[in-house]
Amino acid sequence: MAPLNLSPLKFQTDTLMLQASIPPLFSRALFKSISTTITMSLQSTSKPIKxxxxxxxxxxxxxxxxxVIDFPAMYKAVLGEDQYLSIKSASPSGIDILHHIEQWEPSKQQKAYEVIADFERQGLDRLxxxxxxxxxxxxxxxxxxxxxxxxxxxxxxxxxxxxxxxxxxxxxxxxxxxxxxxxxxxxxxxxxxxxxxxxxxxxxxxxxxxxxxxxxxxxxxxxxxxxxxxxxxxxxxxxxxxxxxxxxxxxxxxxxxxxxxxxxx
CATH class of the missing domain: 3.40.50.1000 (HAD superfamily/HAD-like)
Known part of the structure:
Protein backbone atom coordinates (compact mmCIF):
# COMPACT_ATOMS: atom_id res chain seq x y z
CA MET A 1 0.00 0.00 0.00
CA ALA A 2 1.35 3.46 -0.90
CA PRO A 3 2.19 5.72 2.07
CA LEU A 4 -0.49 8.21 3.08
CA ASN A 5 0.31 11.74 1.90
CA LEU A 6 -0.95 14.27 4.44
CA SER A 7 0.73 17.40 3.03
CA PRO A 8 -1.61 20.44 3.11
CA LEU A 9 -1.50 20.88 -0.71
CA LYS A 10 -2.27 17.20 -1.41
CA PHE A 11 -5.02 17.26 1.21
CA GLN A 12 -6.66 20.31 -0.40
CA THR A 13 -6.63 18.69 -3.86
CA ASP A 14 -8.05 15.40 -2.58
CA THR A 15 -10.71 17.26 -0.59
CA LEU A 16 -12.04 19.02 -3.70
CA MET A 17 -12.17 15.72 -5.62
CA LEU A 18 -13.89 13.92 -2.76
CA GLN A 19 -16.37 16.72 -2.15
CA ALA A 20 -17.50 16.59 -5.80
CA SER A 21 -18.36 12.91 -5.46
CA ILE A 22 -20.31 13.11 -2.18
CA PRO A 23 -23.83 11.65 -2.42
CA PRO A 24 -26.62 14.17 -1.77
CA LEU A 25 -27.70 12.19 1.30
CA PHE A 26 -24.28 12.75 2.95
CA SER A 27 -24.17 15.87 5.07
CA ARG A 28 -21.89 18.38 3.40
CA ALA A 29 -21.82 20.29 6.70
CA LEU A 30 -20.44 17.20 8.42
CA PHE A 31 -17.84 16.75 5.70
CA LYS A 32 -16.77 20.38 6.07
CA SER A 33 -16.43 19.94 9.82
CA ILE A 34 -14.24 16.86 9.37
CA SER A 35 -12.03 18.49 6.75
CA THR A 36 -11.59 21.62 8.89
CA THR A 37 -10.52 19.51 11.86
CA ILE A 38 -7.94 17.63 9.80
CA THR A 39 -6.61 20.86 8.27
CA MET A 40 -6.17 22.43 11.70
CA SER A 41 -4.38 19.30 12.85
CA LEU A 42 -1.99 19.47 9.91
CA GLN A 43 -1.27 23.15 10.59
CA SER A 44 -0.63 22.61 14.28
CA THR A 45 1.81 19.76 13.67
CA SER A 46 3.81 21.96 11.29
CA LYS A 47 4.61 24.46 14.07
CA PRO A 48 7.89 23.79 15.91
CA ILE A 49 7.68 23.07 19.61
CA LYS A 50 9.40 25.79 21.63
CA VAL A 68 34.88 50.99 29.79
CA ILE A 69 38.11 48.96 29.93
CA ASP A 70 40.56 49.41 27.07
CA PHE A 71 41.35 45.71 26.68
CA PRO A 72 43.91 46.03 23.83
CA ALA A 73 45.84 48.57 25.91
CA MET A 74 45.64 46.29 28.95
CA TYR A 75 46.81 43.26 26.96
CA LYS A 76 49.75 45.21 25.55
CA ALA A 77 50.70 46.44 29.04
CA VAL A 78 50.69 42.87 30.36
CA LEU A 79 52.13 40.97 27.39
CA GLY A 80 54.24 43.53 25.59
CA GLU A 81 53.56 44.78 22.05
CA ASP A 82 55.22 41.91 20.16
CA GLN A 83 53.71 39.06 22.17
CA TYR A 84 50.31 40.74 22.04
CA LEU A 85 50.37 40.93 18.24
CA SER A 86 51.62 37.33 17.97
CA ILE A 87 48.90 35.92 20.23
CA LYS A 88 46.20 38.06 18.62
CA SER A 89 47.02 36.76 15.12
CA ALA A 90 46.80 33.16 16.37
CA SER A 91 43.57 33.67 18.33
CA PRO A 92 40.88 35.16 16.06
CA SER A 93 38.15 34.90 18.70
CA GLY A 94 40.17 36.90 21.25
CA ILE A 95 42.95 36.71 23.82
CA ASP A 96 42.52 34.81 27.09
CA ILE A 97 44.89 36.95 29.12
CA LEU A 98 44.23 35.13 32.42
CA HIS A 99 45.11 31.80 30.83
CA HIS A 100 48.46 33.15 29.63
CA ILE A 101 49.28 34.64 33.01
CA GLU A 102 48.64 31.32 34.75
CA GLN A 103 51.59 29.82 32.86
CA TRP A 104 54.06 32.40 34.22
CA GLU A 105 56.27 32.21 37.29
CA PRO A 106 54.81 33.78 40.50
CA SER A 107 56.62 37.14 40.53
CA LYS A 108 55.76 37.83 36.90
CA GLN A 109 52.18 36.76 37.55
CA GLN A 110 51.87 39.20 40.45
CA LYS A 111 53.01 42.13 38.33
CA ALA A 112 50.55 41.18 35.58
CA TYR A 113 47.64 40.97 38.03
CA GLU A 114 48.56 44.39 39.40
CA VAL A 115 48.41 45.90 35.90
CA ILE A 116 45.03 44.28 35.27
CA ALA A 117 43.68 45.41 38.65
CA ASP A 118 44.72 49.00 37.87
CA PHE A 119 42.82 48.97 34.56
CA GLU A 120 39.79 47.47 36.31
CA ARG A 121 39.84 50.11 39.09
CA GLN A 122 39.87 52.86 36.48
CA GLY A 123 36.89 51.17 34.83
CA LEU A 124 34.88 51.15 38.07
CA ASP A 125 34.94 54.96 38.16
CA ARG A 126 33.22 55.06 34.76
CA LEU A 127 30.79 52.17 35.32
Whole structure:
Protein backbone atom coordinates (compact mmCIF):
# COMPACT_ATOMS: atom_id res chain seq x y z
CA MET A 1 0.00 0.00 0.00
CA ALA A 2 1.35 3.46 -0.90
CA PRO A 3 2.19 5.72 2.07
CA LEU A 4 -0.49 8.21 3.08
CA ASN A 5 0.31 11.74 1.90
CA LEU A 6 -0.95 14.27 4.44
CA SER A 7 0.73 17.40 3.03
CA PRO A 8 -1.61 20.44 3.11
CA LEU A 9 -1.50 20.88 -0.71
CA LYS A 10 -2.27 17.20 -1.41
CA PHE A 11 -5.02 17.26 1.21
CA GLN A 12 -6.66 20.31 -0.40
CA THR A 13 -6.63 18.69 -3.86
CA ASP A 14 -8.05 15.40 -2.58
CA THR A 15 -10.71 17.26 -0.59
CA LEU A 16 -12.04 19.02 -3.70
CA MET A 17 -12.17 15.72 -5.62
CA LEU A 18 -13.89 13.92 -2.76
CA GLN A 19 -16.37 16.72 -2.15
CA ALA A 20 -17.50 16.59 -5.80
CA SER A 21 -18.36 12.91 -5.46
CA ILE A 22 -20.31 13.11 -2.18
CA PRO A 23 -23.83 11.65 -2.42
CA PRO A 24 -26.62 14.17 -1.77
CA LEU A 25 -27.70 12.19 1.30
CA PHE A 26 -24.28 12.75 2.95
CA SER A 27 -24.17 15.87 5.07
CA ARG A 28 -21.89 18.38 3.40
CA ALA A 29 -21.82 20.29 6.70
CA LEU A 30 -20.44 17.20 8.42
CA PHE A 31 -17.84 16.75 5.70
CA LYS A 32 -16.77 20.38 6.07
CA SER A 33 -16.43 19.94 9.82
CA ILE A 34 -14.24 16.86 9.37
CA SER A 35 -12.03 18.49 6.75
CA THR A 36 -11.59 21.62 8.89
CA THR A 37 -10.52 19.51 11.86
CA ILE A 38 -7.94 17.63 9.80
CA THR A 39 -6.61 20.86 8.27
CA MET A 40 -6.17 22.43 11.70
CA SER A 41 -4.38 19.30 12.85
CA LEU A 42 -1.99 19.47 9.91
CA GLN A 43 -1.27 23.15 10.59
CA SER A 44 -0.63 22.61 14.28
CA THR A 45 1.81 19.76 13.67
CA SER A 46 3.81 21.96 11.29
CA LYS A 47 4.61 24.46 14.07
CA PRO A 48 7.89 23.79 15.91
CA ILE A 49 7.68 23.07 19.61
CA LYS A 50 9.40 25.79 21.63
CA UNK A 51 12.06 24.81 24.15
CA UNK A 52 11.41 25.80 27.74
CA UNK A 53 13.64 28.53 29.15
CA UNK A 54 13.97 28.77 32.92
CA UNK A 55 17.01 30.97 33.42
CA UNK A 56 19.29 33.52 31.75
CA UNK A 57 22.93 34.00 32.71
CA UNK A 58 24.68 37.25 31.78
CA UNK A 59 28.23 38.40 31.32
CA UNK A 60 28.86 41.75 33.03
CA UNK A 61 31.51 43.93 31.31
CA UNK A 62 30.33 44.84 27.82
CA UNK A 63 26.97 43.13 28.32
CA UNK A 64 25.22 44.47 31.43
CA UNK A 65 27.61 47.40 31.66
CA UNK A 66 28.94 49.69 28.95
CA UNK A 67 32.50 48.70 27.91
CA VAL A 68 34.88 50.99 29.79
CA ILE A 69 38.11 48.96 29.93
CA ASP A 70 40.56 49.41 27.07
CA PHE A 71 41.35 45.71 26.68
CA PRO A 72 43.91 46.03 23.83
CA ALA A 73 45.84 48.57 25.91
CA MET A 74 45.64 46.29 28.95
CA TYR A 75 46.81 43.26 26.96
CA LYS A 76 49.75 45.21 25.55
CA ALA A 77 50.70 46.44 29.04
CA VAL A 78 50.69 42.87 30.36
CA LEU A 79 52.13 40.97 27.39
CA GLY A 80 54.24 43.53 25.59
CA GLU A 81 53.56 44.78 22.05
CA ASP A 82 55.22 41.91 20.16
CA GLN A 83 53.71 39.06 22.17
CA TYR A 84 50.31 40.74 22.04
CA LEU A 85 50.37 40.93 18.24
CA SER A 86 51.62 37.33 17.97
CA ILE A 87 48.90 35.92 20.23
CA LYS A 88 46.20 38.06 18.62
CA SER A 89 47.02 36.76 15.12
CA ALA A 90 46.80 33.16 16.37
CA SER A 91 43.57 33.67 18.33
CA PRO A 92 40.88 35.16 16.06
CA SER A 93 38.15 34.90 18.70
CA GLY A 94 40.17 36.90 21.25
CA ILE A 95 42.95 36.71 23.82
CA ASP A 96 42.52 34.81 27.09
CA ILE A 97 44.89 36.95 29.12
CA LEU A 98 44.23 35.13 32.42
CA HIS A 99 45.11 31.80 30.83
CA HIS A 100 48.46 33.15 29.63
CA ILE A 101 49.28 34.64 33.01
CA GLU A 102 48.64 31.32 34.75
CA GLN A 103 51.59 29.82 32.86
CA TRP A 104 54.06 32.40 34.22
CA GLU A 105 56.27 32.21 37.29
CA PRO A 106 54.81 33.78 40.50
CA SER A 107 56.62 37.14 40.53
CA LYS A 108 55.76 37.83 36.90
CA GLN A 109 52.18 36.76 37.55
CA GLN A 110 51.87 39.20 40.45
CA LYS A 111 53.01 42.13 38.33
CA ALA A 112 50.55 41.18 35.58
CA TYR A 113 47.64 40.97 38.03
CA GLU A 114 48.56 44.39 39.40
CA VAL A 115 48.41 45.90 35.90
CA ILE A 116 45.03 44.28 35.27
CA ALA A 117 43.68 45.41 38.65
CA ASP A 118 44.72 49.00 37.87
CA PHE A 119 42.82 48.97 34.56
CA GLU A 120 39.79 47.47 36.31
CA ARG A 121 39.84 50.11 39.09
CA GLN A 122 39.87 52.86 36.48
CA GLY A 123 36.89 51.17 34.83
CA LEU A 124 34.88 51.15 38.07
CA ASP A 125 34.94 54.96 38.16
CA ARG A 126 33.22 55.06 34.76
CA LEU A 127 30.79 52.17 35.32
CA UNK A 128 27.49 52.62 33.43
CA UNK A 129 24.61 50.22 32.92
CA UNK A 130 24.02 49.04 29.36
CA UNK A 131 20.92 50.46 27.61
CA UNK A 132 18.06 47.96 27.79
CA UNK A 133 19.50 46.02 30.74
CA UNK A 134 17.01 47.27 33.34
CA UNK A 135 14.06 46.73 30.99
CA UNK A 136 15.21 43.21 30.14
CA UNK A 137 15.56 42.36 33.83
CA UNK A 138 12.04 43.67 34.42
CA UNK A 139 10.72 41.46 31.64
CA UNK A 140 12.48 38.39 33.07
CA UNK A 141 11.04 39.20 36.48
CA UNK A 142 7.53 39.35 35.02
CA UNK A 143 7.99 35.84 33.62
CA UNK A 144 9.70 34.44 36.74
CA UNK A 145 12.83 33.68 34.73
CA UNK A 146 15.92 33.38 36.94
CA UNK A 147 18.93 35.68 36.41
CA UNK A 148 22.56 34.78 37.02
CA UNK A 149 25.89 36.45 36.28
CA UNK A 150 29.34 35.19 35.33
CA UNK A 151 32.24 37.59 34.92
CA UNK A 152 36.02 37.39 34.75
CA UNK A 153 36.12 40.67 36.68
CA UNK A 154 36.65 40.73 40.46
CA UNK A 155 33.99 40.45 43.18
CA UNK A 156 34.49 44.11 44.10
CA UNK A 157 33.25 45.10 40.63
CA UNK A 158 30.22 42.79 40.90
CA UNK A 159 29.31 44.18 44.33
CA UNK A 160 29.61 47.75 43.05
CA UNK A 161 27.43 46.91 40.04
CA UNK A 162 24.68 45.48 42.28
CA UNK A 163 24.89 48.45 44.66
CA UNK A 164 24.98 51.19 42.03
CA UNK A 165 22.26 49.96 39.68
CA UNK A 166 19.90 48.07 41.98
CA UNK A 167 19.73 44.93 39.84
CA UNK A 168 20.35 41.59 41.49
CA UNK A 169 21.76 38.41 39.93
CA UNK A 170 22.11 35.17 41.83
CA UNK A 171 24.39 33.36 41.73
CA UNK A 172 26.82 36.09 40.63
CA UNK A 173 30.20 34.47 40.01
CA UNK A 174 33.35 36.60 39.67
CA UNK A 175 36.97 35.81 38.87
CA UNK A 176 37.42 34.34 42.32
CA UNK A 177 35.32 31.32 41.22
CA UNK A 178 37.64 28.81 39.55
CA UNK A 179 37.81 27.67 36.87
CA UNK A 180 36.42 30.78 35.17
CA UNK A 181 35.01 31.27 31.66
CA UNK A 182 35.38 29.87 29.03
CA UNK A 183 35.37 26.72 31.16
CA UNK A 184 31.74 25.56 31.53
CA UNK A 185 32.16 25.05 35.30
CA UNK A 186 30.63 28.38 36.45
CA UNK A 187 27.57 27.96 34.24
CA UNK A 188 27.10 24.34 35.31
CA UNK A 189 27.40 25.50 38.92
CA UNK A 190 24.57 27.99 38.40
CA UNK A 191 22.39 25.34 36.72
CA UNK A 192 23.00 23.01 39.66
CA UNK A 193 22.13 25.76 42.14
CA UNK A 194 18.91 26.50 40.26
CA UNK A 195 18.19 22.77 39.85
CA UNK A 196 17.64 23.16 36.11
CA UNK A 197 19.21 21.52 33.08
CA UNK A 198 21.74 23.48 30.97
CA UNK A 199 19.46 23.22 27.91
CA UNK A 200 16.87 25.23 29.88
CA UNK A 201 19.27 28.16 30.25
CA UNK A 202 20.67 30.86 27.95
CA UNK A 203 24.10 32.50 28.28
CA UNK A 204 24.23 36.10 27.02
CA UNK A 205 27.53 37.90 26.52
CA UNK A 206 29.64 39.99 24.17
CA UNK A 207 32.57 37.57 23.81
CA UNK A 208 32.86 34.56 21.52
CA UNK A 209 35.91 33.22 23.31
CA UNK A 210 34.50 33.55 26.85
CA UNK A 211 30.71 33.75 26.94
CA UNK A 212 29.67 31.77 23.87
CA UNK A 213 32.34 29.12 24.46
CA UNK A 214 31.29 28.75 28.11
CA UNK A 215 27.62 28.40 27.17
CA UNK A 216 28.14 25.95 24.33
CA UNK A 217 30.50 23.76 26.36
CA UNK A 218 27.94 23.60 29.16
CA UNK A 219 25.12 22.63 26.77
CA UNK A 220 23.18 25.89 27.12
CA UNK A 221 21.70 28.20 24.50
CA UNK A 222 23.91 31.18 23.69
CA UNK A 223 23.24 34.73 22.53
CA UNK A 224 26.07 37.00 21.38
CA UNK A 225 25.70 40.73 21.96
CA UNK A 226 27.52 42.37 19.05
CA UNK A 227 26.79 46.11 19.13
CA UNK A 228 29.15 47.11 16.34
CA UNK A 229 28.95 44.07 14.06
CA UNK A 230 32.63 43.23 14.67
CA UNK A 231 31.88 39.50 14.69
CA UNK A 232 30.58 39.70 11.11
CA UNK A 233 34.23 40.00 10.05
CA UNK A 234 35.58 37.04 8.00
CA UNK A 235 38.23 36.38 10.65
CA UNK A 236 35.48 35.00 12.92
CA UNK A 237 33.90 32.74 10.29
CA UNK A 238 35.68 29.57 11.38
CA UNK A 239 35.73 29.89 15.16
CA UNK A 240 34.98 26.72 17.10
CA UNK A 241 31.96 27.93 19.06
CA UNK A 242 29.25 29.95 17.34
CA UNK A 243 26.21 31.49 19.07
CA UNK A 244 22.67 30.25 18.62
CA UNK A 245 21.48 33.87 18.40
CA UNK A 246 23.08 37.27 17.81
CA UNK A 247 21.72 40.71 18.72
CA UNK A 248 23.05 44.24 18.43
CA UNK A 249 21.40 45.48 21.64
CA UNK A 250 19.78 44.11 24.78
CA UNK A 251 16.52 45.67 23.61
CA UNK A 252 16.26 42.86 21.03
CA UNK A 253 16.51 40.04 23.57
CA UNK A 254 12.96 40.50 24.86
CA UNK A 255 11.31 39.65 21.51
CA UNK A 256 13.93 36.97 20.76
CA UNK A 257 12.99 35.07 23.92
CA UNK A 258 9.25 35.40 23.35
CA UNK A 259 9.51 34.23 19.74
CA UNK A 260 11.77 31.24 20.29
CA UNK A 261 11.12 29.89 23.79
CA UNK A 262 8.42 28.69 26.10
CA UNK A 263 8.65 31.12 29.03
CA UNK A 264 6.09 29.38 31.20
CA UNK A 265 7.22 29.56 34.86
Missing amino acids: SRLRGVVFDMDGTLTVP QVMPGAAELCGFLNSRNIRRGLITRNVKLAVDLFHERFGMSFSPALSREFRPYKPDPAPLLHICSTWEVEPHEVMMIGDSLKDDVACGKRAGAYTCLLDETGRYDSPEYANVEHKPDYKVSSLDQVHSLLESNFDLTP
